[in-house]
Amino acid sequence: xxxxxxxxxxxxxxxxxxxxxxxxxxxxxxxxxxxxxxxxxxxxxxxxxxxxxxxxxxxxxxxxxxxxxxxxxxxxxxxxxxxxxxxxxxxxxxxxxxxxxxxxxxxxxxxxxxxxxxxxxxxxxxxxxxxxxxxxxxxxxxxxxxxxxxxxxxxxxxxxxxxxxxxxxxxxxxxxxxxxxxxxxxxxxxxxxxxxxxxxxxxxxxxxxxxxxxxxxxxxxxxxxxxxxxxxxxxxxxxxxxxxxxxxxxxxxxxxxxxxxxxxxxxxxxxxxxxxxxxxxxxxxxxxxxxxxxxxxxxxxxxxxxxxxxxxxxxxxxxxxxxxxxxxxxxxxxxxxxxxxxxxxxxxxxxxxxxxxxxxxxxxxxxxxxxxxxxxxxxxxxxxxxxxxxxxxxxxxxxxxxxxxxxxxxxxxxxxxxxxxxxxxxxxxxxxxxxxxxxxxxxxxxxxxxxxxxxxxxxxxxxxxxxxxxxxxxxxxxxxxxxxxxxxxxxxxxxxxxxxxxxxxxxxxxxxxxxxxxxxxxxxxxxxxxxxxxxxxxxxxxxxxxxxxxxxxxxxxxxxxxxxxxxxxxxxxxxxxxxxxxxxxxxxxxxxxxxxxxxxxxxxxxxxxxxxxxxxxxxxxxxxxxxxxxxxxxxxxxxxxxxxxxxxxxxxxxxxxxxxxxxxxxxxxxxxxxx
Numbered sequence: 001x002x003x004x005x006x007x008x009x010x011x012x013x014x015x016x017x018x019x020x021x022x023x024x025x026x027x028x029x030x031x032x033x034x035x036x037x038x039x040x041x042x043x044x045x046x047x048x049x050x051x052x053x054x055x056x057x058x059x060x061x062x063x064x065x066x067x068x069x070x071x072x073x074x075x076x077x078x079x080x081x082x083x084x085x086x087x088x089x090x091x092x093x094x095x096x097x098x099x100x101x102x103x104x105x106x107x108x109x110x111x112x113x114x115x116x117x118x119x120x121x122x123x124x125x126x127x128x129x130x131x132x133x134x135x136x137x138x139x140x141x142x143x144x145x146x147x148x149x150x151x152x153x154x155x156x157x158x159x160x161x162x163x164x165x166x167x168x169x170x171x172x173x174x175x176x177x178x179x180x181x182x183x184x185x186x187x188x189x190x191x192x193x194x195x196x197x198x199x200x201x202x203x204x205x206x207x208x209x210x211x212x213x214x215x216x217x218x219x220x221x222x223x224x225x226x227x228x229x230x231x232x233x234x235x236x237x238x239x240x241x242x243x244x245x246x247x248x249x250x251x252x253x254x255x256x257x258x259x260x261x262x263x264x265x266x267x268x269x270x271x272x273x274x275x276x277x278x279x280x281x282x283x284x285x286x287x288x289x290x291x292x293x294x295x296x297x298x299x300x301x302x303x304x305x306x307x308x309x310x311x312x313x314x315x316x317x318x319x320x321x322x323x324x325x326x327x328x329x330x331x332x333x334x335x336x337x338x339x340x341x342x343x344x345x346x347x348x349x350x351x352x353x354x355x356x357x358x359x360x361x362x363x364x365x366x367x368x369x370x371x372x373x374x375x376x377x378x379x380x381x382x383x384x385x386x387x388x389x390x391x392x393x394x395x396x397x398x399x400x401x402x403x404x405x406x407x408x409x410x411x412x413x414x415x416x417x418x419x420x421x422x423x424x425x426x427x428x429x430x431x432x433x434x435x436x437x438x439x440x441x442x443x444x445x446x447x448x449x450x451x452x453x454x455x456x457x458x459x460x461x462x463x464x465x466x467x468x469x470x471x472x473x474x475x476x477x478x479x480x481x482x483x484x485x486x487x488x489x490x491x492x493x494x495x496x497x498x499x500x501x502x503x504x505x506x507x508x509x510x511x512x513x514x515x516x517x518x519x520x521x522x523x524x525x526x527x528x529x530x531x532x533x534x535x536x537x538x539x540x541x542x543x544x545x546x547x548x549x550x551x552x553x554x555x556x557x558x559x560x561x562x563x564x565x566x567x568x569x570x571x572x573x574x575x576x577x578x579x580x581x582x583x584x585x586x587x588x589x590x591x592x593x594x595x596x597x598x599x600x601x602x603x604x605x606x607x608x609x610x611x612x613x614x615x616x617x618x619x620x621x622x623x624x625x626x627x628x629x630x631x632x633x634x635x636x637x638x639x640x641x642x643x644x645x646x647x648x649x650x651x652x653x654x655x656x657x658x659x660x661x662x663x664x665x666x667x668x669x670x671x672x673x674x675x
Contacts, residue, residue: 002360002362002384002386002387002388002393003362005384005388005389005390005391005393005394006391007382007391007394007397007430008391008392008394008427008430009394009429009430011364011372011380011382011397011432012069012397012417012418012432013371013372014368014371014372014373014374015370015371016070016073016082017082018079018081018082018084018085019085021070021073021082021085021086021089022085022088022089024066024070025067025070025089025092025093028062028063028066028067029063029092029093029096031062031063032059032062032063032096033096035055035058035059035062036059036100036103036106038055039051039052039055039056039106039109040103040105040106040109042109044112047109047112047113047116048113048116048117049113049116049117049120049124049128051113052109052110052112052113053110053113053117053124053127053128053131056110056131057127057421057475057476057477058423058424060475060476060477061419061421061423061429061475061476063093063096064093064419064476065417065418065419065429065476066418067089067093068416068417068418069417069418069432070086070089071086071087071089071090071093072086072415072417072434073085073086073374074086074087074090074165074169075169075408075409075415075436076374076375076401076408076409076436077374077407078375078405078406078407078408079407080407083169083407087162087165087166087169090162091158091159091162094158094161094162095155095158098151098154098155098158099151101134101135101137101138102138102139102140102147102150102151102154104140104147107135107138107140110131110132110135111132111135114128114132122642123473123474123475123478123642123643124474126478126641126642126643127475127477127478130477133267137255137263137266137267138150139254139255142254146254149254150251150254150255153247153250153251153254154251156243156247157244157247157248157251160240160243160244160247160593161244161593161594163240164237164240164241164244164593164594165593165594167234167236167237167240168234168237168590169407169409171205171206171233171234171236172204173204173205173229173233174202174203174204174205175202175203175205175225175226175229176196176200176201176202176203177200177201177222177225178199178200178201179199179201180219181217181219181221181222182201182213182217182219182222183217183218183219184216184217184218184219185212185213185216185217186212186216186334186337187443188440188443188446188449189208189209189212189216189440191441191443191444192208192209192440192441193209204410205226205229205230205233206233206410207404207410207438208404208438208439208440208454210226210230211318213226214226214227214315214318214319215318215319215321215322215333216319216322217319220313220315220316223315223316223319224313224315226315227314227315227577228577228578228583230585230588231577231583231584231585231588232583232584232585233588234584234587234588235583235584235587236587237584237587238560238561238584238586238587240593241560241586241587241592241593242557242560244592244593245260245551245552245554245557245560246557248260248263248552248598249554249555249557251263253555258273259273259552259553259554259555260552260553260598260599261273261276261549261552261553261599263599264552264598264599264600265599265600267484268484268485268486268600268603269484269486269487269606269645269646270486270602270606273549273552273553273599276549276599276602276606277549277553279602279605279606280542280545280546280549280602280605283538283542283605284539284542284546284571286663286666286667287535287538287539287542287666287667288535288539289535290534290535290538290666290667291535291536291538291539291572291573292535292573293535294321294533294534294535294536295312295536295573297324298312298316298317298320298321298324298536299311299312301320301323301324301327302316302320305323312575313575314574314575314576314577315577317536317574321533321536324532324533325529325532325533328532329525329528329529329532330525331522331525331526331529333451333452335522336451336452336522336526337449337450337451337452338449338511338512338513339509339510339511339512339518339522340449340450340451340452340454340455340508340509341447341448341449341450341510341512342402342439342440342447342448342449342450343447343448344508344510344512345450345455345458345508346400346402346458348507348508349458349459349462349508350462351507352498352504352507352508353462353463353466354386355624355626355629356624356626356629356632356633357466357470357629357630357632357633357637358385358386358626358629358630358633359383359384359385359386359395359466359469359470360383360384360385360386360388361381361382361383361398362381362382362383362384363379363380363381364380364381364382365380366378366379366380373399374401375401375405377401377402377403377405378399378400378401379399379400379401379402380397380398380399381397381398381399381400382394382397383395383396383397383398383469394430395430395431395469395470396420396430396431396432396433396468396469397430397431397432397433398432398433398434398435398465398469399432399433399434399435400434400435400437401434401435401436401437402435402437402438402439403437403438403439403441403448404438404439404441408436408438409436409438410438411436411437411438412436412437412438412454412457412458412461413435413436413437413461414433414434414435414436414461414462414464414465414468414481415433415434415435415436416431416433416468416479416480416481416482417431417432417433417434418430418431418432419431419468419476419477419479419480419482420471420472420473420476420479420480421473421474421475421476421479422474422475428472429476431468431469431471431479431480433465433468433469435461435462435465437458437461439454439458440454446512447512449512452499452526452529455499455508456496456499459495459496459498459499460492460493460495460496461492462495463491463492463494463495463496464481464488464491464492466637467480467481467491467492467637467640468480468481470633470637470638471637471638471639471640472638472640473639473640473641473642474642475642477641478640478641478642479640479641480637480640481640482640482641483640483641483645484641484645485596485597485600485603486600486602486603486606486607487603487607487610487645488596488603488607489603489604489607489608489611490607490608490610490611490614491611491636491637493604493607493608493611494610494611494612494614494615494619496611497615497619497620497623498623500526500527500530501527501623502520502523502524502527503623503624504623505518505523505526505527506518506523509522509523509526531665531666534666536572538605538666539571539572539573540572541604541605542571542605543567543568543571543572544589544591544601545601545602545604545605546567546571547563547564547567547568547586547589548589548591548592548597548598548599548600548601548602549599549602550563550567551563551592552598552599559582560584560586561581561582561583561584561585561586562581562582563586564582564585564586565577565582565585566582568585608662609657609658609659609662610649610657611662612661612662612664612665613649613653613657613658613659613660613661613662614632614636614649614652614653614657615661616661617653617654617661618631618632618652618653619632631652632652635648635651635652636648636652
């Protein structure tokens with residue numbers, strides 16, 4: 001029995017305090033610096049692939065695996081002191097990486113080892129390529145004064161990024177309404193609000209309650225008040241972003257890139273900003289007629305309900321979008337929601353992935369006092385190859401932290417915690433991953449329920465979890481989701497198709513009270529609803545991508561609040577919120593600063609090309625095809641970033657990818673599902 005097997009690698013312990021976290025981080029960094037010094041001290045004759053490139057890879061693995069566990073507390077801990085210590089640790093890691101990449105003596109050792117290693121191949125060659133490219137992008141070819149300036153700028157950028165993230169994590173803005181002002185919201189949504197002494201119901205300006213108000217509140221003024229409050233909730237980050245962009249412009253100029261966007265895209269599949277801009281412009285041209293039709297539909301519905309002179313307002317889009325979809329399909333979103341209880345969605349999702357990829361999840365104990373998990377709500381699993389009979393069948397560990405709480409990251413995200421790799425003694429280090437979400441909680445008479453949209457999002461993020469679990473690379477830097485950012489979303493976007501497959505929905509959609517599967521009629525309506533409003537949704541995504549590119553090709557600086565308001569109106573066709581000065585709504589857009597999505601948000605649209613093609617070519621005939629699932633695991637998930645992403649696609653598809661399937665999905669099918 002798999003459940004009786006002992007994993008060959010112990011699970012992490014989650015028992016840190018602020019003091020022990022700091023001490024452990026200091027030790028990790030001291031060991032890493034000592035390892036770099038040892039590489040630099042090698043005589044030229046001893047600088048080989050193994051002694052330099054191999055040693056650097058070992059240093060990365062020994063530092064970043066443990067360090068990511070420490071920096072994860074900032075997203076999940078209920079202890080503010082521990083969150084602060086974790087945030088500080090993240091800053092120390094960034095500072096170390098800046099120091100490392102700016103060391104000329106280390107780069108000299110790298111160049112000597114490269115000259116002595118002309119015949120490396122495969123993943124070893126990719127390691128060499130990436131480390132050499134890092135040296136170029138670090139400006140090690142510059143004069144000493146310029147290098148010092150660059151180092152100072154990168155340190156400033158690191159500090160600003162930490163401030164941006166801390167401000168976002170610690171933001172506690174709320175808004176309150178009377179019960180009458182919240183008329184239309186489902187009862188299970190209202191249960192998540194806090195009742196104040198004055199009788200009003202209060203909620204945070206982030207999290208799932210926001211979506212309920214925008215989609216269900218009948219009172220237009222309620223929706224407007226929320227929209228205004230949301231636009232200003234992170235105003236504190238406006239000057240931070242201005243500084244971030246100014247520093248990025250200086251760095252790009254020092255390194256002789258035309259713009260920060262060109263610097264950023266160099267390491268992505270797109271390679272330069274012009275390719276991205278042309279791609280987004282072309283997609284906008286194709287999608288605009290669909291978006292215009294969506295606007296006309298919503299405008300007509302509002303006038304039908306509110307009179308011939310009623311004009312669609314910015315705070316109306318989600319509300320009337322929901323109403324239009326329900327009317328067009330005769331589909332009540334609350335009836336749909338009753339068929340997606342969280343526990344059933346989670347278990348069914350795991351079973352689908354287990355069967356497709358040939359793995360098995362085994363639940364482990366969750367004793368907080370023993371450090372098994374960081375909070376009692378967290379679930380922990382050991383993952384094994386299906387049918388494993390010994391430790392060689394171990395795959396890794398994963399955690400699920402699914403419900404909102406104070407101090408926790410408020411979105412839905414997969415977090416890679418420890419990357420798999422081959423260790424110096426030849427044994428394998430196994431991956432550790434976590435799923436964070438803020439799903440709706442239970443009420444007095446209902447278990448937690450998901451909308452179909454939230455179900456798709458959960459299924460998507462679990463795709464990232466399995467990408468990381470199933471990867472088997474030699475080096476940790478190439479493990480799992482460490483692929484080019486504009487390819488990283490493609491596997492999970494492809495997997496979203498399962499949530500619109502009738503056979504999958506027949507398994508996943510079960511009524512929370514009766515346990516009966518959704519009717520064929522309801523399933524067909526859910527499937528048909530996929531493309532209702534697709535133009536509106538995709539144009540909003542394009543707006544975000546184009547704004548991201550605009551601020552990163554801008555070399556002078558400007559009023560980004562105004563730029564956001566103007567571009568949003570031009571691209572999404574949604575009027576600006578009011579006629580006054582633009583509010584800093586762009587500060588609600590985390591990818592501008594965090595992660596790998598600066599000048600990279602286009603990746604969601606870009607990778608849809610690959611996702612649609614992979615699904616139509618390999619899975620559309622039978623999404624339960626075990627052979628196709630194993631091929632997907634072997635050819636897309638397992639290599640991680642150890643091979644060029646386009647080569648992975650060519651192997652999997654048997655040819656170069658095309659945009660035909662994506663355009664058919666967005667334009668052809670969308671045109672058939674709406675009238």
